[in-house]
Amino acid sequence: GGKQHIAEFAIAYSLGNLCSIGSSCFFVGPVRLFKVMFKEERRTAAIIYVSCLSACIGIAVEFPTWTLPLIIVIVVQYCALVWYGLSFVPFGRSLFCKCFRKVTDTAYNQITEQV
Secondary structure: OOHHHHHHHHHHHHHHHHHHHHHHHHHHOHHHHHHHHOOOOOHHHHHHHHHHHHHHHHHHHHOOOOHHHHHHHHHHHHHHHHHHHHOOOOOHHHHHHHHHHHHHHHHHHHHHHHO
């Protein structure tokens, strides 16, 4: 553990995501995968995901001591992947947003009641 292993984790995490994309290519074919990935409703999430994946590998290889940027890129990459995945679930994004609002409103109300 520790800061010295973040670059190794970032590379392993990103390569794992590349393997996931590769396995999807195997099942549906690369042309269909990229058509589905970059449909209008998924385009933004897919671009952020692929960009963060590339940035993560690039930063980890070229600047392995840049811990904070690596952590930020990993978190954004994960969030983009979740948002991308929710686009395949009917009403997935809207349900997620409603649940997230409910949780944050409840937490905010509990915090403000204590103050």
